[in-house]
Amino acid sequence: MNGPATHAGRTDQPVAGPYGVLRKRSEFLAVRRGTKVRGAFVLVEAQHRRDDDMPRLGLTVSKKNGNAVKRNRIKRRLREAVRLCGAGDMAIGNDYVIVSTPKALRAPFDALCADVSSAFAQANRKLQRHREGA
Numbered sequence: 099m100n101g102p103a104t105h106a107g108r109t110d111q112p113v114a115g116p117y118g119v120l121r122k123r124s125e126f127l128a129v130r131r132g133t134k135v136r137g138a139f140v141l142v143e144a145q146h147r148r149d150d151d152m153p154r155l156g157l158t159v160s161k162k163n164g165n166a167v168k169r170n171r172i173k174r175r176l177r178e179a180v181r182l183c184g185a186g187d188m189a190i191g192n193d194y195v196i197v198s199t200p201k202a203l204r205a206p207f208d209a210l211c212a213d214v215s216s217a218f219a220q221a222n223r224k225l226q227r228h229r230e231g232a
Contacts (some may be wrong), residue, residue, distance in 0.1 A: 101228050115130045116152065116188075117152055117153045117180075117195050117218060118151070118154035118221045119195060119198050120155065120156030125147065125154075125156065125193065126156050126195055129143045129156065129194070130143055130195070130219050132146070132225070133221055135221045135222075138209070138213050138214040139199055139209070139213045139215060140176070140199065140202060140213060140214060141196070142195070142196055142197075143194070143221075144195075144224070145192065145193045145196040145224070145225075146193075146225050147193060148166070150191045150192060151168065151190070151191065151203045152190065153188035153192050153193070154192075154194070155180060155193075155194050155195075156193070156195040156196070157173050158195055158196065158197045158198065159173055159198045163198055163199070163203070164200065164203070175202065176210075176214070178207075179207070179210050183212070183215045183223055184211070184214040184215050186215075187218035188218055189222045192222070196214065
């Protein structure tokens, strides 16, 4: 009989991501007052906070996207796209909410990554212009 594994999963990945997570409804609603950028597969909402903490991310996948299996798969794909491509495009002191479309389930992963990354970059530019103009 084999004993338990010494470690499960991959050990080369950091435990904590380079961003925080939005968890409360009030945090999601606060981000809705900010800027919005529509991509081919996602809508990114962004809002600048008054502090210089790490960026925070929230995901919204509504029932319009399908049953629970499809919604969870979309969330997993979006988290991985942010981890691989979008985390570097998130600015310090900003909150982001990614609202999925049903197309995100079937989209090629490279295209999804590019869409998330470009939407973050556009949202940052819009927030910067808004802060400089205010």
